[in-house]
Amino acid sequence: MTLTIDKTVFAPLDAEGRLTHAIIKEEISPGRFGFRGELALKFQQTMADEKRPPELSAWQVFVTAREGEPAFELFMCYMLSFEYLSIMLDVVGHLFKPGGKYFIYSNNQDLLQKYRITINGVLFYCLPIGEATAYNEFLELLFIDKNDIKKLNTAGKMEYIVNEAMKFDADWEEISYEEGIKRMGPVRNPNENRPV
Template identity: 80%
Template structure:
């Protein structure tokens, strides 16, 4: 039997229309459901039947959950601004657990700094984003060579990466969210220096 989204923590997000632009949204291995895409945090007010894009979203989400589990197994995303982490917690907080592997790439974090940021009992690995996508930076962080996974299908690649992410640990500086806000720079235009 194929694992359905209704049997995972993604069910509420799906019902609320928060899971957008999916690259993958399906069971990726027995009992493990994967989602890659965007998660809407704030919605614009819709007029009549008009469907408007979200006012604020988390981009490049890479996340999995086990069947029946109340939390995300692995969660990785890209935030345009580090401060949006608190908004993400407001929307998704119930799905993060102590000991989970949660990775946040933010546009305005110093390129030379990596932090562990505890929020409640949950720790987030917070990293800067360079020129690459969060996905490519994530592979690099986990020491995954693209040649190791190129023969796998999309679900197989995701499953492989999640297994590696679950083994990840780092003793980066621990700072508070408030301290993180103080250290963040201005948001860079993510499209500058990109070839047209």
């Protein structure tokens, strides 16, 4: 039987309209549900029945959870500013657990620095983003060659990446969230230097 979203921790997020721009939102292997898309963190006020885009979202989200489990198994996203991590934790902090694999790419983290931050017993790998997408940077981090996965379908690619990510470990500098805020630079315009 196919695993449906209502049997996963994604169900309330879906009901609240937080899972947007889905590339994939389905069971990717028996008992494992995957979502790729955007996660709405803050909604704009809506007038009457008009639908407005979220005020703030985590982008390029790549996340999985197992059936019946109370937390995300793996989570990766891109945020414009490192400080949005606290907003994200206000919204979905209960869905992160010690032992999960969580990766946060942010636009204003020093390009030469990678660090680990533990919040409420949960470890986050915090990375800067260069010119590539978070997805491509993630593949690079995990030493996955695109040729290894190009013949797989979207669910198969996701499954392959998750299995590699679950083995990931790094002894990067461990700092506090507050220290991360001190170290972050200004938000760079993600569209500068791009051809029109």
